[in-house]
Amino acid sequence: MELSGGEILIQSLQDEGVEYVFGYPGGAVLHIYDAIFRQQQVKHILVRHEQGATHMADGYSRATGKPGVVLVTSGPGATNAITGIATAHLDSIPLVVITGQVTSKYIGTDAFQEVDAIGCTRPCVKHNFMVKSADEIASVMKKAFYVATTGRPGPVVVDIPKDFTAPHIKIPYEYPTEVSMRSYAPVSGGHVGQVRKAVELLAQAKQPMIYTGGGVLMSESHHELRKLAQELGYPVTSTLMGLGAYPASDKQFVGMLGMHGTYEANLGMHNCDVLLAVGVRFDDRVTGEIEHFCPNAKIIHVDIDPTSIAKNIGVDIPIVGDLKVVLTRMLELLAQDSRRANPEDIARWWTQIEEWKSVKSLAYEASDSVIKPQYVVEKVWEVTKGEAYVTSDVGQHQMWAAQYYKFDEPRRWINSGGLGTMGFGLPAALGVKLAYPESEVVCITGEASIQMCLQELSTAMQYGLPVKVVNLNNRYLGMVRQWQEFQYEGRYSNSYVDALPDFVKLAESYNHVGMKIEKPGDVEGALKEAFAMKEKLVFMDFITDDTENVYPMIEAGKGHHEMRMHPKVGELS
Amino acid sequence: MSVSKHVVSLLLENESGALSRVAGLFSMRGYNIESLTVAPTHDPTLSRATIVTSGDDRTIEQITKQLNKLVDVVRLVDLTEAAHVAHEMMMIKVRASGVQRDEIQRLSVIYKGKIVDVTESTFIIELTGNSDKLDAFIKSVGDEQILEVVRSGVTGIARGERGLKV
Numbered sequence: 231m232e233l234s235g236g237e238i239l240i241q242s243l244q245d246e247g248v249e250y251v252f253g254y255p256g257g258a259v260l261h262i263y264d265a266i267f268r269q270q271q272v273k274h275i276l277v278r279h280e281q282g283a284t285h286m287a288d289g290y291s292r293a294t295g296k297p298g299v300v301l302v303t304s305g306p307g308a309t310n311a312i313t314g315i316a317t318a319h320l321d322s323i324p325l326v327v328i329t330g331q332v333t334s335k336y337i338g339t340d341a342f343q344e345v346d347a348i349g350c351t352r353p354c355v356k357h358n359f360m361v362k363s364a365d366e367i368a369s370v371m372k373k374a375f376y377v378a379t380t381g382r383p384g385p386v387v388v389d390i391p392k393d394f395t396a397p398h399i400k401i402p403y404e405y406p407t408e409v410s411m412r413s414y415a416p417v418s419g420g421h422v423g424q425v426r427k428a429v430e431l432l433a434q435a436k437q438p439m440i441y442t443g444g445g446v447l448m449s450e451s452h453h454e455l456r457k458l459a460q461e462l463g464y465p466v467t468s469t470l471m472g473l474g475a476y477p478a479s480d481k482q483f484v485g486m487l488g489m490h491g492t493y494e495a496n497l498g499m500h501n502c503d504v505l506l507a508v509g510v511r512f513d514d515r516v517t518g519e520i521e522h523f524c525p526n527a528k529i530i531h532v533d534i535d536p537t538s539i540a541k542n543i544g545v546d547i548p549i550v551g552d553l554k555v556v557l558t559r560m561l562e563l564l565a566q567d568s569r570r571a572n573p574e575d576i577a578r579w580w581t582q583i584e585e586w587k588s589v590k591s592l593a594y595e596a597s598d599s600v601i602k603p604q605y606v607v608e609k610v611w612e613v614t615k616g617e618a619y620v621t622s623d624v625g626q627h628q629m630w631a632a633q634y635y636k637f638d639e640p641r642r643w644i645n646s647g648g649l650g651t652m653g654f655g656l657p658a659a660l661g662v663k664l665a666y667p668e669s670e671v672v673c674i675t676g677e678a679s680i681q682m683c684l685q686e687l688s689t690a691m692q693y694g695l696p697v698k699v700v701n702l703n704n705r706y707l708g709m710v711r712q713w714q715e716f717q718y719e720g721r722y723s724n725s726y727v728d729a730l731p732d733f734v735k736l737a738e739s740y741n742h743v744g745m746k747i748e749k750p751g752d753v754e755g756a757l758k759e760a761f762a763m764k765e766k767l768v769f770m771d772f773i774t775d776d777t778e779n780v781y782p783m784i785e786a787g788k789g790h791h792e793m794r795m796h797p798k799v800g801e802l803s
Numbered sequence: 804m805s806v807s808k809h810v811v812s813l814l815l816e817n818e819s820g821a822l823s824r825v826a827g828l829f830s831m832r833g834y835n836i837e838s839l840t841v842a843p844t845h846d847p848t849l850s851r852a853t854i855v856t857s858g859d860d861r862t863i864e865q866i867t868k869q870l871n872k873l874v875d876v877v878r879l880v881d882l883t884e885a886a887h888v889a890h891e892m893m894m895i896k897v898r899a900s901g902v903q904r905d906e907i908q909r910l911s912v913i914y915k916g917k918i919v920d921v922t923e924s925t926f927i928i929e930l931t932g933n934s935d936k937l938d939a940f941i942k943s944v945g946d947e948q949i950l951e952v953v954r955s956g957v958t959g960i961a962r963g964e965r966g967l968k969v
């Protein structure tokens with residue numbers, strides 16, 4: 231088969247089984263867009279901003295586990311995509327981002343719309359490739375998908391000069407069936423001796439904790455995790471990124487840990503003697519002040535990326551390997567060896583944890599005059615029977631969504647944890663909806679975050695993507711306001727969001743449905759009404775308490791045992 | 804933890820972007836870099852780089868892991884862990900007139916240097932060896948006499964059977 235470079239690129243996507251490409255055209259990619267026009271298999275979603283394209287592809291990937299694909303033009307197309315690439319990078323999400331480049335002979339001449347896309351993206355990709363000739367396109371694409379999806383996943387950028395995609399140069403096409411890269415060999419199994427040691431240590435624990443994260447989702451090992459936790463009977467906590475890997479409604483789950491984690495999860499960490507850390511990276515939002523982190527624990531850490539191990543915290547039993555393989559091995563070893571922790575010790579530990587739980591660290595002050603944001607999230611959970619895909623933006627609303635929507639299944643909770651990118655929620659939701667048109671998809675957002683990628687309401691209109699937007703409108707950059715209240719004596723410098731649009735009219739102008747909800751008594755009814763409109767994007771503008779804070783909170787420099795609780799903790803139910 | 808100097812040797816894909824990935828890693832993560840040398844090997848698809856860096860044990864461990872993670876890095880070894888040779892080359896241009904000429908010549912013989920350029924008023928001396936030796940030579944010549952110094956940075960190789968091969 232003889233094809234042009236542009237055709238080869240699209241044919242490669244077909245051969246990879248790609249369903250959707252999220253993109254935006256421009257001069258450097260016009261040959262590629264022409265190739266898209268002349269086929270049906272790969273569907274192109276025209277976004278309104280390249281950042282939106284990367285977040286959509288990212289949301290699609292987080293929900294499905296498949297790589298997300300993006301196509302943008304050179305120069306501003308590439309730079310607009312960078313925020314989304316960095317977002318995917320910090321959360322280890324596989325994307326293949328194709329950037330057009332100026333014609334090869336003009337590279338380096340400050341040509342029209344020339345930017346060094348390879349240089350600009352280098353610090354925020356897993357890898358990037360500059361295509362050097364048309365006949366390299368197929369093999370580079372194969373490598374790009376391979377690198378993005380294997381090992382610790384991540385975004386890969388492929389930069390292609392325009393002339394290599396020109397229609398008049400035809401070259402033989404054959405998509406490689408295999409890749410071999412001598413400089414890239416992702417690990418799989420963990421060291422058998424280390425796994426054995428870990429199992430032995432687990433059996434000696436008196437106050438154990440299982441600390442789980444995004445790696446459980448990436449390795450699709452939630453079944454193995456559930457089996458292991460049930461076999462051992464130990465408490466399980468999760469990072470923001472791992473929510474849903476272990477069912478939130480299970481009695482062994484103690485909630486999220488870290489800065490806004492529960493009392494029982496954080497004190498469990500602080501007092502544990504054996505910590506099994508799986509698919510986590512000991513982020514500073516999780517550890518609090520490192521000096522106080524798990525002072526008495528022996529730590530087992532399983533991760534596919536050696537750089538995650540002992541980066542921030544020293545560990546006793548490091549295991550480099552694919553979590554699915556390692557957990558399966560642990561289960562095998564446990565099946566062969568009946569030695570277990572002393573049940574009395576574990577029972578005593580659970581009694582202690584239940585006592586911490588009884589503090590009810592997530593209780594909030596109910597109100598019948600002003601809408602409490604936590605209440606809205608609880609009602610969203612009820613109305614969607616806990617089965618929705620929930621995307622979020624960044625701020626207080628994100629934390630409330632994580633705390634009050636109980637995720638029982640993996641890949642349902644989709645948010646930007648590492649980079650904390652405001653603007654992520656809406657485009658991510660659209661990507662999820664494309665993947666699962668039959669499922670409920672909700673974006674829980676704030677009035678400030680939603681305005682960062684608001685233009686994608688237009689994309690939703692064009693492709694008929696009926697997601698539900700739950701805007702927790704507190705008129706503030708609430709998370710910033712909270713820090714200013716706690717640390718700057720209430721000097722609210724530039725955190726009031728003035729001049730808000732009428733979100734109802736705004737939604738309506740895109741032929742969506744808009745709703746404004748101002749009274750607590752109207753919350754449930756409004757949600758039911760909105761979710762009943764299966765064919766419509768409904769933008770629900772909830773006017774919420776502008777003074778509410780996220781609790782518990784571990785402030786800068788503090789450890790897990792030094793949480794700041796709701797001022798009325800103990801009185802609330 | 805105490806800070807020590809390490810000589811890390813890498814085999815890289817001989818691709819245009821590979822070197823900037825290595826250099827970028829050091830600046831992005833705030834690692835020290837004392838010198839970096841790189842050139843293609845007898846296999847033209849591979850480059851060999853030597854990096855001199857310093858840090859405590861945990862930092863050095865992260866540096867080697869992070870370098871290994873770069874897709875263009877094929878193999879890596881921390882030479883400091885075992886017997887190795889780490890040399891650099893220097894060319895130093897010195898003022899050499901009158902009595903100084905004899906003195907500089909004698910000094911260069913002691914240090915096994917080679918005079919590679921001679922004018923009425925200057926010499927260029929080429930010197931190889933470990934960095935301490937080059938430092939000592941510079942000191943012996945003295946700031947007054949020195950016109951220019953150019954050093955290659957350290958290149959290193961493990962002794963014996965140990966080595967970096969694909």
Ligand SMILES: Cc1cc2nc3c(=O)[nH]c(=O)nc-3n(C[C@H](O)[C@H](O)[C@H](O)COP(=O)(O)OP(=O)(O)OC[C@H]3O[C@@H](n4cnc5c(N)ncnc54)[C@H](O)[C@@H]3O)c2cc1C
Nearest residue numbers: 443444445449469470488489490509511534553647648650
């Ligand atoms: C406003 C705000 C507040 C936040 N507050 C909190 C908080 O209170 N608590 C909290 O937890 N987070 C919080 N975060 C998120 C935080 O910044 C980090 O993103 C998060 O803690 C990282 O989660 P993780 O450790 O699960 O790592 P991830 O980023 O999900 O990384 C996954 C790890 O798994 C590994 N992995 C990948 N694939 C495999 C495999 N196949 N096998 C084995 N390992 C694998 C990777 O190498 C990596 O080390 C907050 C973020 C924001 C924006």
Ligand SMILES: Cc1ncc(C[n+]2csc(CCOP(=O)(O)OP(=O)(O)O)c2C)c(N)n1
Nearest residue numbers: 625626627652676677678679706707708709
């Ligand atoms: C792109 C970007 N800019 C700035 C920030 C810093 N920031 C974190 S939360 C926040 C406020 C978010 O406000 P809103 O979306 O209304 O959410 P709220 O906290 O009020 O729920 C800001 C400005 C960020 N995370 N992302």
Ligand SMILES: [Mg+2]
Nearest residue numbers: 676677706708
């Ligand atoms: Mg707000």
